[in-house]
Amino acid sequence: MTNKKGDGEKSNDDYFFNLPQEDRRLFLKKSIAFAGLTLAPASLLRAATGQELPAGDAEKVKLTLHVNGKKRRLTVDPRMTTLDLLREKLGLTGTKKGCDFGQCGACTIHVDGQRGLSCLSLAVMQHGKKITTIEGLGKESQLHPMQEAFIKHDGFQCGYCTPGQIMSAVACIRDGQAGSEAEIQEYMSGNLCRCGAYPNIVNAIVEVKNGNQKSVNDVTDSEMSLDRVDGRVKVDGTAKYSAEYAFENLAHAVLVTSTIAKGTILSIDAKDAEATPGVLTVISHLNSPGAPGYGEAKQPAERASMGTAFRVFFDNLIYFNGQPVAMVVAETWEQANYAASLVKIEYKIERHQTNFEENIQHAAIAQGVQKNKNSPFQDYTRGNPAAFDDAKVKIEATYTIPTQHHQPMEPHAIVAVWEGADRLTVYDKNQGVKSAQGNLAQAFKLPRENVKVNAQFIGGAFGSGIRVWPHTVAAVLAAKKLNRPVKLILGRDLMFTSVGYRPYTIQKVAIGADENGLLSAISHEGIGQTSAYEEHLERTILASRAMYACPNMSTKYKLLSLDVNTPTWMRGPGDATGMFALESALDELAYAMKIDPLEMRLRNYAESDPERNLPWSAKGLRECYELGAEKFGWKNRTFETRSMQKDNMLIGYGMASSLYGFHRHPSKARAIMLANGSVIVQSATMDIGPGTGTAMTRIAAKVLGVSPKKIRFDLGDSSLPDAPGQNGSSTIPSVGSAVHVACEALKKKLSDLAARMPGGSGSKNITYPDILKYHNLPQVEVTEESKSGPERDQYSMYSFGCHFVEVHVNSVTGEVRVKRVVTCADVGKIINFKTARSQSIGGVVGGIGMALMEASVMDHRYGRYITRDFANYHIPVHKDIPQIDVVYVDKPDMLVNPIGSKGLGEIAIVGVAAAVANAVFHATGKRVRELPITVEKLI
Incomplete structure (x- = not known):
């Protein structure tokens, strides 16, 4: 060769x-x-x-x-x-x-x-x-300098891609390809990071290359930042993800999926597969042991107990192409994979509908919304619906977001283990061990305490792990049938049809303003995609109601049911989609009125919530605008399109605002002081990459006044105190508050014990170990719950932010490159700056992907995705991402919770795609309203 x-x-x-x-x-x-x-x-x-x-x-x-x-x-x-x-x-x-x-x-x-x-x-x-x-890579217990640099520079989040990144990073220097940041990005672009740690990875490589890298410990602390407490196990490869738990007698499963989009199964011939050496069983609806809870779903559109209305191996109905219809279980994956190719299935094919635009006339208000008069998705009107007609200046446009897939680097996987007939343990990739525990307990009619869900390390999810998906239930069924542990890993192709996606959405936005640029009317209508068997709604049109001061507002939201699998929430769910339309439309209005886009937003700044007519708990968006514009150099921008050029590059500056609702759920945490002065804090929360354990460690250390090195935070285990899943930017507000309250209670309990010691009242010389030793206690433990108070109904609680973007567009080829980004957020108190900064960078990287490259393409003749791998579904790589500046207002909002923090993960992506699109318009004079912005849309 x-x-x-x-x-x-x-x-x-x-x-x-x-x-x-x-x-x-x-x-x-x-x-x-x-x-x-x-x-x-x-x-x-x-x-x-x-x-x-x-x-x-x-x-x-x-x-x-x-x-x-x-x-x-x-x-x-x-x-x-x-x-x-x-x-x-x-x-x-x-x-x-x-x-x-x-x-x-x-x-x-x-x-x-x-x-x-x-x-x-x-x-x-x-x-x-x-x-x-x-x-x-390292020597005995000593990390390699590159591994240490990755910890120091926070060159990872979920950690799943990290070993591969580090191995390539070492080779990058060894092969003489680290002469510049651009050369490093080129060399490293075969290593993907869906969390978006690219700039930090480059910084780590540069430091090691230059020889000025300093050794770091597992945990270092400063006034602003704490290194990830799980950093070492992520850089040395010992962190175990769901598919990496080994059991004796472990069997391997491979799914067989439908090749049609709608119809029924007439027959399944598994004889050849069953005769293959090593094959243990072939499961389908014909012989599945069944999940008892399936009977609770009486209609396809009614959600079943396990969190999704689709019931795997339940009947012979086909709802979408790629639907699991059988599963081969064998001694090895190679045997199962080969045997799966031998399963023959005969179908009765029915006419399917998967083309969104050709079927848009069938969109309707969701049945669930029609039944619930209090649903936020009901048609909404504020003020005079006819005000748009009287506006001095009007813009009206349609915006399209294609289907986009989460595609975390770790494929979804599960190892299912039964102990007897009524005890189940699963090692499952998910975003909520407690919700997964409850769903599986319902599905298999087990006492909740008999189901244990472990998910201590998750290789990213971005929403794909919120629900218990059919493959999870399938693995549990196989383990039950065989009475032995079963592992099932989804191939990358099945990640497109098995775990949801950001739904295809079309939005129509109409905005009117007076001669001074003050908004007089906004109309925002959205149509989202869902499956034929389940309704999935997104917050697409909701953010528009609260974003700007506008007396007249109307929103409408409909669903279009198609023969596809059900969507689910994806980072910035609904709001990332909706704000692309709103912020693009506002940019169009600014140009129509010859008003600077930032000035247009300042003129329509909402001093209170126009939707709920309540004061904000806190709002630092104006400060975001000021800090971001100063950092970016917005004042250097010329107004006219195509007015900033260098060589053959058209240069554009764009910006957009963002907001995301505050979510705080009831949460519990346990805090334990051990006799040696070390602390264990526990909660059944998750870490899909943001650094949950690190943030909770910092909260506990601050309350108790101990070094972070003395604290261990346990998570990802359903046997721990109750906590919500990791979604909706709710982890820090919810679990962080519980940790704070639990540690305060522990501190008080220890203080009370100290007061009973000779000379103990108010003494600063008595240590925690002294207290436990005096009272002959091995440990002191408290468990506390934290939840929202009456303030939730008295104030409107949101996170706010904005993004400033510079793009270069090749005037000959139409290629778009993002060259510079400043992202600014007001999310209350920043708990740990280093990991928060990485969250913001990751959101921007995801937003760049959303704006410029991500789209799942379907061949509607067959209802089948043709983007089924990373070669065809493009996500950002090293070379696509510039250095990204992150700015925080960093002021606590003490009305939302006792730690004053609102959460960051979702808002980090909201508005980014609009800022990129607005920058492209400024550079080229061409307004692209259908994402992604590709070359053919510009030339």
Whole structure:
């Protein structure tokens, strides 16, 4: 095989471990051509092992290799990839499974000193090789300098892509590709990070390259920032995600999915699959043991107990292409995957409808809204509905958001384990262990306490983990049927049809203003997509009611049911979609009136909530505007479009506002002081990447006056005190408040104990260990609950923000590059600046993807997505992202909770797409109202 970038012939195995140093898009095209090698043709096996193996033979192959300095002699299935060899045979799960097609970089390792993608090579090809994984990068207990730099610079959030990023980062310097930030971005663009830690990763590489990297401990503290308390286990590969829990007698499951979008199953022929060596069972609606709770859903549109109306393996009805219709369970994944290809299904096909725009006339008010007069999705009117007609200046436009998928780097996965007939433990990727526990308990008619859900490390989710999805129930059914543990991992293609998405949405916005630019009327109408079997509503039109001071307002929201799987919430749910339309429309109005876009927003600043007619609990949006504009240099912007140019680049400045509702739910936390003065704080909350444990540690340390190093925060376990799922920016407001209250109660209890000691009342010399020792106590424990008070009904509570963006648009090709971003937020008190900053950066990265590249494309002839991997569904890569400046107002809002903090994750993305679109308009004079903004829409 000829390597075009090299200067000679390369062997098959050499190809896989010499990543081209070129733009990722071109690299992916090459990668896909070689993905088929994992099917293990006989010629490849001979070349790799020297052993004669007929095509399709699955007899074991012996090989010897060195892994992290240790000699290994193994017998493997010839179909096994190097990735699965490391993970399944050797237990080295630091090397991550992300895509199986060499498109994400999560599986990056070093082979004979060169970086490579372990998912693209067969295990048998590594005979005689020396492999280094993330676990072997450091020396004994000492981290590699790159690992330390990643902790210091917060070069990760969820941590799932981190081992691959670090392995590539080390190679980047070793290969002489770290001469500049641009060169680093180029080299690293094959390693995806959905959390958006790109700028921090580049900073870490630059520091190590320059040799001025200083050693860091697991936890360091300063007035502003605490390093992630789970940083070490994320950079050394020992953090365990859902698919990485090992059990004896573990079986592996692979789903078989429908190839039609609507119809019924006439027959399932699983004989060949069942006869395949290693296969344990093939489950379908014909033989499923069934979930007793399924009977609670009487109609397809009525939500079943497990959190989704679709009931897996329940009947023969097909609702969407890609629907699970059977599942093969075998001793190994290779056996299950092969056998799944042998299952034959005959369908009766019915005419399906998946094209949103062709069916938009069928949109209607949701049935649930019609039944609930208090629903916020009821048609809303404020003031005079006819005021728009009398406005001096009017704009009216339609805006479109395509279907977009979460695609976290960790695919959804579950390991299900039954203990007897009535005790279930699952290691599941989700965003709420308590809600998952309740849903599974209902589905299988078990006492809630008999179901345990573990999710201590989650590789990103962005909303995809809020619900208990059918694949989770399927794995539990298989484990019950076989009475042994079962692991099920969704392939990247199934991530497009199994765990929801941001729904396709069309919005119509009409805005009127007087001659001074004061808004006189706003009308915002939205139509969102949902499935034929379930209603999913989004907050698309709700933010417009409260954003600006406008006396006359109307909103309407409808749903369009199609033969697709159900959408779900995706980062900034509803508001990211709705604010794109509102903020684009306001920009259009500003240009129509020749008013600076920032000035237009200031003229219509809402001093109180115009929807609820209540005062704000706090609002620092005006300060956001001032701080952001100053940092960005907004005053240097010229008003006219196409007026800022350099060489062949059209330069544009754009901005947009954002807001997101405040959510605080009842939460509990337990605080335990041990005899040695260390503290354990516990709550059944989650960390999908924002740094929950770090923030809670900081809150506890501040209240108790102890070092963060003495605190351990436990989460991700349904047996811990109640907490809400991680969504809606509710974790810090809810769980943070509970931790604060629990630690205050613990402090008081210890103070009361100290008062009973000789000379203890008010003494500053008595330590916590002294108190427990005197009273002969092994520990002191309290559990407290925190929830909203009457202030919730007396004030309107929101987070606010704005974004300033500079884009460069190539005047010849139409290519858009975001060159600079300043994002500013008022979210109350910032608990931990380092991790908060990363949250904001990640939101901006997601917003850039939303604006410029993300769209799931469907072939409506079959109702099937044709964007089914990272080669076709593009998300931002290193090279797409500039350095991003983050500014916070950082003033506590003590009306919302005792810590004065509102939460950050959702608002970080809200408004970003609009700011990018507005900058593109300023650069080009072309208004793009349908995302993403691609070249063909500009030239």
